[in-house]
Each structure stands twice: as structure tokens, then as C-alpha cells.
Amino acid sequence: MKLLWKLLRAHISVTQFAGFFITNLIGLTIVLAGIQFKEDLKPFFAQGDSFLKDDYIVVSKKVSALGSLVGSTGGFSDKEIQNIEEQPFVKTTGKFEAARFRISGGLKMPGTNLSFQTYMFFEAVPDRFLDIKVDEWKFNENTGEIPIIIPRSYLNLYNFGFAASRSMPKLSEGMIKMLRLDIFINGNGQRAEYKGKVVGFSNRLNTILVPASFLTWANSEYGAKENEEPVRIIMEVTNSSDEKLASYLSSKGYETEGNMLNSGKLAYFMRIIIFMVLGVGVLICLLSFFILILSIYLLLQKNSDKLKNLMLIGYSGFRVSFFYILFAVSLNLIATALSVSLVAWLRKLYIAIFSEMLPDINFSGISIILLYAFILFIIISLTDLFIILGKVKGIRNNK
Amino acid sequence: MDKILLEETLPSVFKNKTQSSDSEIWLKDISFIRGRAYLVEAASGMGKSSLCSYIYGIRNDFEGKIFFDNENIGKLRNSEWNHIRKRSLSMMFQGLSLFDELTGFENVELKNRLTHFKSKQEISEWFYMLGIEDKLDQKVSLMSFGQRQRVALIRSLCQPFDFLILDEPISHLDNENGRIFTSIMTEEVKRQNAGLIITSIGKHPEMHYDQILKL
Numbered sequence: 229m230k231l232l233w234k235l236l237r238a239h240i241s242v243t244q245f246a247g248f249f250i251t252n253l254i255g256l257t258i259v260l261a262g263i264q265f266k267e268d269l270k271p272f273f274a275q276g277d278s279f280l281k282d283d284y285i286v287v288s289k290k291v292s293a294l295g296s297l298v299g300s301t302g303g304f305s306d307k308e309i310q311n312i313e314e315q316p317f318v319k320t321t322g323k324f325e326a327a328r329f330r331i332s333g334g335l336k337m338p339g340t341n342l343s344f345q346t347y348m349f350f351e352a353v354p355d356r357f358l359d360i361k362v363d364e365w366k367f368n369e370n371t372g373e374i375p376i377i378i379p380r381s382y383l384n385l386y387n388f389g390f391a392a393s394r395s396m397p398k399l400s401e402g403m404i405k406m407l408r409l410d411i412f413i414n415g416n417g418q419r420a421e422y423k424g425k426v427v428g429f430s431n432r433l434n435t436i437l438v439p440a441s442f443l444t445w446a447n448s449e450y451g452a453k454e455n456e457e458p459v460r461i462i463m464e465v466t467n468s469s470d471e472k473l474a475s476y477l478s479s480k481g482y483e484t485e486g487n488m489l490n491s492g493k494l495a496y497f498m499r500i501i502i503f504m505v506l507g508v509g510v511l512i513c514l515l516s517f518f519i520l521i522l523s524i525y526l527l528l529q530k531n532s533d534k535l536k537n538l539m540l541i542g543y544s545g546f547r548v549s550f551f552y553i554l555f556a557v558s559l560n561l562i563a564t565a566l567s568v569s570l571v572a573w574l575r576k577l578y579i580a581i582f583s584e585m586l587p588d589i590n591f592s593g594i595s596i597i598l599l600y601a602f603i604l605f606i607i608i609s610l611t612d613l614f615i616i617l618g619k620v621k622g623i624r625n626n627k
Numbered sequence: 628m629d630k631i632l633l634e635e636t637l638p639s640v641f642k643n644k645t646q647s648s649d650s651e652i653w654l655k656d657i658s659f660i661r662g663r664a665y666l667v668e669a670a671s672g673m674g675k676s677s678l679c680s681y682i683y684g685i686r687n688d689f690e691g692k693i694f695f696d697n698e699n700i701g702k703l704r705n706s707e708w709n710h711i712r713k714r715s716l717s718m719m720f721q722g723l724s725l726f727d728e729l730t731g732f733e734n735v736e737l738k739n740r741l742t743h744f745k746s747k748q749e750i751s752e753w754f755y756m757l758g759i760e761d762k763l764d765q766k767v768s769l770m771s772f773g774q775r776q777r778v779a780l781i782r783s784l785c786q787p788f789d790f791l792i793l794d795e796p797i798s799h800l801d802n803e804n805g806r807i808f809t810s811i812m813t814e815e816v817k818r819q820n821a822g823l824i825i826t827s828i829g830k831h832p833e834m835h836y837d838q839i840l841k842l
Contacts, residue, residue, distance in 0.1 A: 231737050235726055537724045540685065541738050541782070542712035545705060624705065
């Protein structure tokens with residue numbers, strides 16, 4: 229075998245194969261990084277607690293000076309809601325139900341006599357509009373414990389605004405979830421005491437949420453007035469970056485909360501960018517593959533006399549091709565392994581940033597690119613194999 | 628393989644020429660039998676090397692048919708040719724087909740590794756007998772054509788064969804080396820009980836031939 233290699237390695241051009249190796253490495257790295265990045269972004273796109281997948285929009289009517297003076301409630305009538313639901317870009321809508329009784333919440337500091345108390349409000353939306361999964365999103369009558377979801381922005385406001393400026397300790401989400409609030413309800417001539425437990429933080433819903441079933445019951449029990457028109461509506465839309473949606477909302481004079489329309493556009497552009505990057509990566513991979521094939525063709529052509537002679541003295545086509553196949557596959561293997569490690573390293577960098585943004589999310593790991601890298605490696609290697617064997621056969625048959 | 632049969636064979640380029648009518652091989656039915664020695668004589672340009680190439684399966688630009696025993700060689704697959712060239716048919720090419728960048732010994736060893744037929748000692752002995760023992764480790768590119776012919780002969784003997792085909796084997800050897808060449812070659816052919824086909828345009832190994840054919 230050593231003799232064969234001595235013969236056949238002649239004319240191997242280091243520059244050509246270095247060219248292949250580097251382009252292959254770059255192409256593979258881009259493709260694999262794109263796939264990995266897309267995979268890591270999946271939680272942002274797919275999970276409820278997501279700033280990218282905002283196909284949910286909360287709308288309200290503009291609060292105007294005139295409206296306030298004439299005592300308009302600013303609520304949505306049944307007719308208006310029906311009109312919204314009839315729009316083609318709206319999938320479903322849900323009403324915000326507000327508590328029609330007085331609520332105050334208190335907190336006792338354990339081991340001291342210190343306690344805080346504040347007025348609060350509750351709202352509820354149908355469960356399907358919640359952006360987080362909570363195991364027990366139900367009022368527990370036995371313990372009198374009400375599950376509560378608060379906006380994540382409240383916590384951020386405290387941690388990054390208030391606590392930072394007063395040099396007070398920051399509170400983690402886990403700590404907040406351990407606290408038990410004393411909830412006092414007043415209304416309809418009745419008074420009741422419950423326990424409140426924060427079970428989650430929402431990015432989508434900018435209010436203090438309790439289960440809809442609890443609020444409906446509590447409104448009938450303690451509620452002072454009859455049903456009021458909802459002032460806010462949540463709706464699920466097909467595509468929040470849709471132009472028609474934006475023009476419909478502005479024509480009706482509705483306002484959206486936060487920058488939900490913008491984040492929809494962001495998600496849309498994000499996807500386009502990832503696909504573009506993947507496309508560029510695939511293109512570079514293809515180019516590198518052509519470089520490899522051309523280099524091998526050239527190499528085989530330059531060594532064609534020797535290959536022919538070897539086959540004349542009885543060497544099989546496979547045996548004389550073996551070194552070239554081994555060479556191409558080894559180069560490919562090294563490039564693949566290197567690009568996987570490169571992607572793994574890159575991933576470490578961005579995952580660190582992601583985790584700071586969303587500590588709750590478990591990222592899936594790099595098994596996906598290992599799989600893709602393996603599949604690509606097999607495909608490229610097999611193609612190499614067939615191309616080299618075909619070319620050697622052509623040389624043997626004087627083609 | 629006990630018989631090589633040529634059935635009205637003719638190089639395609641000779642199709643419209645009359646000169647082949649004198650030939651004792653072209654357009655005739657000729658058998659080469661294992662165990663016998665044949666000398667094919669011809670002036671240059673009559674297709675000696677073509678004949679060797681047809682039998683060895685390198686070219687197929689001929690009319691008629693060639694059979695190994697009863698098998699039409701036009702139907703052999705590459706893998707079958709590989710086997711035949713390792714086990715049944717050995718050839719010393721007129722152009723020798725040695726590898727310039729390898730030494731004399733490496734050229735022989737390249738074949739011997741495929742067949743595991745001769746020991747290193749036997750090979751060295753042949754180099755010694757043919758007076759080229761100092762060329763064992765010298766690159767072929769630095770050898771004269773006569774020295775290369777001797778290396779090519781040794782290579783062609785490093786395999787089992789039913790037929791040995793030598794295409795103008797001693798054209799560049801002096802008489803003494805030609806004699807040694809002939810004795811080594813005939814001894815190996817006899818040992819393997821093989822058929823021998825030698826082509827020549829004049830100078831050929833001095834030995835007994837069962838049949839001399841004019842091409």
C-alpha cells in the first residue's frame with residue numbers, strides 16, 4: 229500500500245485542497261450554525277413565552293379627553309367585537325374581564341411585624357391566550373389560594389429601576405414565586421380573605437391575571453355592577469406584521485399595547501435572515517464541493533497514465549481509487565468535525581446572552597447539528613466515492 | 628486457461644487494406660495452446676502490439692472474435708480482467724509500462740504484492756543473474772532501455788500465468804544478456820507449464836518454437 233501511495237500522491241496540489249478545505253469549512257460552519265441558531269431560537273418562536281412569536285395582539289380604544297368628560301367607558305361593544313372577528317387576519321378574540329370589586333394585597337415580612345399593603349386589581353383572559361404554561365391555573369377552594377400571573381415588566385421595573393437606584397437586593401423570579409400574598413376582597417357588602425401566589429410572569433399580557441373561572445365566580449359573588457363592556461381585547465392574528473392589520477386598527481382608532489406589531493415584524497425578518505444565511509452557507513458548500521471535484525478530476529487526469537498502468541498489471545479500479553477516496557473523505561471528515569466544534573464554540577457565546585434574557589428556557593443542545601453534520605458527511609463522502617470510481621473507470625476505458 | 632483462439636481477427640484500421648491477406652494470423656482462425664511456444668514475426672506497422680493489446684484486453688478496435696477457452700473476451704467484465712491479469716495472463720509490454728519514479732525493485736514489488744508469488748530473495752537473484760543487481764534501488768528513470776527491459780521481464784514473471792506474452796522483449800539487449808533473459812524466462816514458463824507468445828521484428832530469443840507465424 230505504501231508503494232501505491234508513493235505513486236499516486238504525485239501531483240496532489242496543496243493549494244487546491246487547502247482551497248477546498250477552507251471553503252468547505254466555512255460553508256459547513258455557516259450551514260450548521262444557521263441550523264443550530266434556528267434550533268436555539270425555536271423556544272422564542274414556538275413557546276408561549278415568546279417575544280418573537282407575537283401573533284397575539286392586545287387592543288384598546290384611545291383614551292381621549294372628550295371621552296373622559298362625557299363618561300364614555302371606552303369599552304368594546306358586542307358589535308365591534310364581532311366586526312373584529314370577521315376580519316380575515318383575525319383568528320380568535322378574547323375579552324379581558326375585569327374584577328368588579330375592591331382588592332387589596334398585603335405582604336408580611338416573616339419574623340417581623342412589618343407588613344405592606346396596597347390596592348390591586350385583577351383581570352382575566354380566556355386560558356388559551358396565556359403565554360405561559362402553568363400547572364395549576366385554577367383557584368384552589370380548599371387552601372383558598374389564587375394563582376396569579378404578573379407582567380414580567382413589573383419585576384424588571386423593580387429590579388432594574390427601583391432596586392438598582394436604591395441599592396436594594398434584586399428579586400429573582402424564583403423568589404417571587406415563593407412569596408404568599410394576603411388578598412383581601414371587598415364588595416357587595418361582603419369581605420373575604422385569600423392567599424395569592426405568583427405562578428408565572430407574562431410578556432404578552434400587561435396586567436395582573438387570575439384564572440378566568442375564578443374571576444367570573446368572584447364577580448358574581450362580590451361584583452357590584454352588572455357586566456361591563458371589556459376595555460381591552462386580546463386577539464390572535466395570522467401574521468402580526470400584516471399591513472392590512474395595521475391599517476384596520478388605525479382606521480378604527482384602536483391602539484395596540486407595547487410594540488407587538490413591531491415584534492411580529494422582527495420575527496418575520498429574523499426568519500428571512502436565517503434562511504438567507506442558510507442559503508449562503510449551502511451555496512458556499514456547493515462551491516467547495518465543486519472545487520473538490522475539480523481538484524480530484526485534475527489529479528486523476530494528471531496521474532491517468534499511472535492509474536492505467538496499475539490497472540494493466542492487475543490492480544482493480546477500487547484499489548487504485550482507494551487513496552483518493554480516503555483522501556477526500558478524510559479532508560471532509562476533518563472539515564466537518566472542525567466546523568461542528570466551531571459552531572459549538574460560537575453557540576456558547578450566544579447562548580450565554582440568550583440565557584441572560586430568558587433564564588427559564590432549556591436549550592436543546594447540539595445533537596441536531598451532529599445529526600445534520602453526519603448526514604452531510606455521508607452524502608458528500610458517497611458522492612466523492614462515486615465520482616472518483618466513475619472517473620477511474622473512465623480512465624481505464626480510455627474515455 | 629488452456630487455449631487462446633483468434634477467430635478472423637483483424638484490426639479495424641486494416642479493414643480496407645489488402646496487405647493483411649498474406650498474414651498467417653489476421654482474418655484466420657488461430658489457436659495458441661498452453662504449453663507451447665509461438666513466435667510472431669512481422670515488419671513494423673503490421674499490428675504486433677495491437678495483437679498483444681487485443682489479447683490482453685486493453686483495446687477492442689478489431690473485427691472478428693477472440694476466445695479464452697470458450698469465453699468471448701469481449702464479454703469479460705473489468706473485475707474478470709483484473710483476475711485474469713493476476714492469475715492467467717502475463718504481459719511484457721513493448722513500451723514496458725514501468726513507473727519511472729519507483730526503483731527497479733519497487734516496480735517488481737508493486738506486482739508481486741498483488742500476487743504474493745515470489746520471495747524477495749528470488750527477485751534479487753534474478754536482478755543479479757541479469758546483471759542489474761545494482762539497479763535494485765535505483766529509479767527506473769535513470770536506467771537505460773535495455774536495463775528497463777530486464778526489470779520488466781522480472782515483473783512479468785512475478786505472477787502465476789497460463790500464457791506469457793512478450794512484445795519485442797530483447798530489442799535492446801546484447802547477446803549475452805539476451806541468452807540469460809531467455810533461459811530465465813523459459814525456465815519459469817516450463818515450471819508453470821505455460822504458453823509463450825513472443826513478437827519480434829527481427830531480434831528474438833534463441834530457443835525452440837513450436838510454431839512461427841508471420842503477421
